[in-house]
Amino acid sequence: MGASSKIVKPILFLCLLILSWEILARSGIAPSYLFPSFSTVFVELIEAIYRDQLATNYAITMIRVLAGFGAGTALGLFMGSISILVSKFREFLYPIISFLSVIPAVALVPLLMIWVGMNEALPLLTVMFCSSIPLFYNIVSGARQIDKEILEVARTLGADRKRVLRDILLPQLAPSILSALKLEAGMAWRTCFVAEMLAMGSGLGYMIIDAESTLNVALIMALILILSLSCYAFQTLFEVIELRILRRWGAR
């Protein structure tokens, strides 16, 4: 029991789900080209690796996600740090960012298609946008919740403002930062996917549009599976780091 049942139960449930899918699809309830069985989807997935260069396209999408996510995180951290140090900057930026944060990143894709064209800058910018805003937002609101006396004590111990930011404030913001990154990690994949669907000639998003035009339902399903698994893995990575930090501090 305990840890083992935590892993075993979901896997059992997943197997049951796949089995029902398989049985339902094979029962002839719908034509197999509209509702293919799990095994068909799986075989299609393997075939796509050879036929459609799935691995390459996946790598392309992943690079776009990582580049945009990395750049967005750096931008969010930078803006957040400056906003903590310079209150004028924060007063100016916070309302703007609060407004921007309600815009779905995918809504920017058509605009950016016109502004920057259909090139690699497009997914990079959209993913960057959706990765920097929540981070900035969480840093600024997280900083407000940090005990002011902790910062004051650091000052009396000899730390100037920059040191306080680096040694005390940012590390303490780690949980807020990570919970933003967790949110952004899934969003980065989804946003990149949509940008590729609408405007790019490569990547998973392009493949799904291509599969739609040839009515290849099995491939569409396979791509959705890959996308959700990637989102999930990426998100879980940050969740694990977040939990680890909180546990180490004794907060959980």
Added chain:
Amino acid sequence: MPHIALRNVTNFILKNLNMDILDQEIMAVLGRSGAGKTTLLKAIAGLVEYSGSIMMDGKPIDDLPPEKRNVGYVPQNLALFPHMKVEDNIAYGLKIRGLSERAVKERVRYVMDLLDILHLRDRYPLTLSGGERQRAAIARALVIDPKLLLLDEPLSNLNVGLRLQISAELKKIRRELGVTMIYVTHNVDEARELGDRIAVMDDGKIITVGSYEELLAKRMNILSDILYPHNVLKCSLIEKIPEGLVKVRCRDLTLIATFEDRSRFSKVVIPSNRVYLSFEKPRIRVNVFKAKIIDVKLNRNIYEVTLSVNETLLKSTASIERFNPSELKIGKSVYIQIPIRYVTIL
């Protein structure tokens, strides 16, 4: 020369505050919550703005930022860095100073040993008990070898046994490190246990300073009255009258009071809970005045009544059971009476 001297320190809470603290003295600042005790400590540490001057060994430190003042500060909630182990919390002040790793280790070890917390070095603050956190916070403040240690209600959350123990340790530390301490509390017992002298603070001012015995001799009933606001009025001597009494003039009031040889007849202090309010003329004739109610506030279970005797404002406090709310109407005329023994002349 005093080690620490505050001259006319004034800000949004403090009002022309003056205080002298001797080298290696433990000064207990005693006052009710809201008296301005924490703000006083923060001003000394350079964490809030103020006008006036704070001097350390005769040199003003007003222009120094907190990181240059070399003052150890232990705030009320201790404010340990939650993301650092106890050892790193304590070492932080030294690492900033760019000491060699060995020097840092040695000094941290020494201070941790002094506070008996060596066994906690790899723990994180959130996993410590109240007493352990207290010691860690004090160690962190002491490690930078400050000349002055500021302690904000450091023992208020501890049980009596632990409190006495840490009190004794603070005295030991004072001897061993030769550090001056300002120790803020609202607890009379704590102030007596630890303070060489006690400064009674209220409404952003130091009302009086002295040893516990001296304060008792001044007939300040600090044990019970410190919880209430104090009326502090400028006064001048009119005449000495028999039986060790004096007649003093405090603006519109002529008060009869006791005095001491050291009294300078500059101010009188009257705890507001000793300003008795009644609707009929009291039978006692001494220190009775006609007054008008200017304002009434209900603070927890205490009425805080502001009164005017002609142009002079006085505060009177009374527990909620004493009056009906309808009786204390603004503008109503009442009598006040102040027992002789509660009028303290400074």
